Amino acid sequence: MATPVDYGVLFNTLDDDLQPMQQTDMSTLYLVGTSEDATPSFLPLNASRMFNSSDPLFLAALGTGNLATGVRLVNANLGPFQLAARIIVHRVSKGATDAETIANIVGNQANGTGIYGALACGQRFGVTPRLFFFVDGLTGVFTRGPTSTVVTRAAKFGGNTGTGLMTLADPAFGVGVKAGVYRVRAKTAAANGGVFSVVDPDGTVLADATVGTAYTGVVKFTIADGATDFVVDDGFDLTVTLAEGPATVNPICAALPQVLNALLANAIVSGPGTTVQDDRDWRETLSHERLIPVSTWVTAVGMSEGTFIEPGPVAAGIGVRVDAQTKGKIGVPSQSFANQAVYGITALKRYDTFSLSDGANDGQQLLADDIGIIQRGETGVDTAAVSSGFVLICYANAGTVKLNRFFNVTRTRDYALLQILRAWRARLGITNITRTGIQAFENDCDVILSRLQTDEHIIGYLTGIGAGNTPETIRAGRFRFKIKNEPASPFLVAEADVYRYRDALNALLADVAGGTNAALAPVT
Structure with missing residues (x-):
């Protein structure tokens, strides 16, 4: 319909008001x-x-x-x-x-x-x-990944009289090996030989080991004779460590x-x-x-x-x-x-x-x-x-960035961004990149973030012009803003410094001295 040329009334409807804050459901x-x-x-x-x-x-x-x-x-x-x-x-x-x-x-x-x-x-x-x-x-x-088994050996605490050595097999363990210390002790001494008892970490007595003969039980080793013979109670300790693989x-x-x-x-x-x-x-x-x-x-x-x-x-x-x-x-x-x-x-x-x-x-x-x-x-x-x-x-999420550790902080950030997204989408393609248009986008952020600050969901905020804006980006219809806001963290640890309060005693003395009861007044 054509508008009146010389005589009439015109009403122009403008839509440049701030976009209102809308409720965003974060709990579905x-x-x-x-x-x-x-x-x-x-x-x-x-x-x-x-x-x-x-x-x-x-x-x-x-x-x-x-x-x-x-x-x-x-x-x-x-x-x-x-x-x-x-x-x-x-x-x-x-x-x-x-x-x-x-x-x-x-x-x-x-x-x-x-x-x-x-x-x-x-x-x-x-x-x-x-x-x-x-x-x-x-x-x-x-x-968990495959379990790795490590066996180490050492002479018993205090050392041995005999100079013979224990050599571990490769591998040094068999099926059913337990984590802990296997005690190998000489129970029968003999020239150029001897017999050793073997006890597992739970105290169970296993088959004996003989000097010079390979032992092939749940632990595997050979004890060799030395220049000085073993005596009763000489021995070795085998420490078995079972390390489970990483979790998947x-x-x-x-x-x-x-x-x-x-x-x-x-x-x-x-x-x-x-x-x-x-x-x-x-x-x-x-x-x-x-x-x-x-x-x-x-x-x-x-x-x-x-x-x-x-x-x-x-x-x-x-x-x-x-x-x-x-x-x-x-x-x-x-x-x-x-x-x-x-x-x-x-x-x-x-x-x-x-x-x-x-x-x-x-x-x-x-x-x-x-x-x-x-x-x-x-x-x-x-x-x-x-x-x-x-x-x-x-109160915490599984993220690795401790700055964003609390999920109420990240969820509040999401809420604010969704609010801004809803406000800005109403302006895209309608508002031009002019001083007024740029200010309109900033004002939308201010309406949303100021409400969140008033209700103490965030501590504070700052909006402004972002970096990287050039004549070329503006000609391409792009403009960058800067939005900072600080969601409130949960109060998790309350720490207090506790002292004695000497001034309270001074106040007590002053109170007594100023009392009307003569019996309580200080003696002069």
């Missing part, structure tokens, strides 16, 4: 797992389905295995007024072996199965899952970073939950800041006595809880999962020692290795993690 869960008795029509294999976690139809369709237990644990750990979590479930088939099930959980990127099914959720459901967890206990499965990376944990990076998501991965050493060996194989390691396995309400489930569902439910409770109530994931009460469980598979004031215990060592733990309360123990109930202590 993605669960890949098996359930052999799930309802296929409601929860088909190798397909993602989104539900509210308290939907009765959904809960009934999950079946009776760990998939259902995991969702119940998520629901048990939600916060006040939280009726459900938004959860996307991708059911896979259970293989004949753990290796086959792991392969099904990893899935295939070309087919969009397993963990790769999350990549299409934004298009399919209008939401992007950003907190992954698992229920089959397979993210902690790993193997779990395939699920190895495949996850690609998907997590694409979605700006995080995954809660559970350790083997067997021994503390196994958990630490498993942790050594992880090296990505989007993986959140947790250790302690649990028994949940409804599970049979003596059966356990990995702690991922507990941490996921708590994650949804704390995201909703952060200041401003806009879902900023700026809080760790530490010191959070755990609900819906009845027992732990392994009770690790722990003290708030001492680092020489299993719980503190696991935390030092960036592995989250669950602790049981101890009434009357002041240095316990909590006085009653169960508590999750989880």
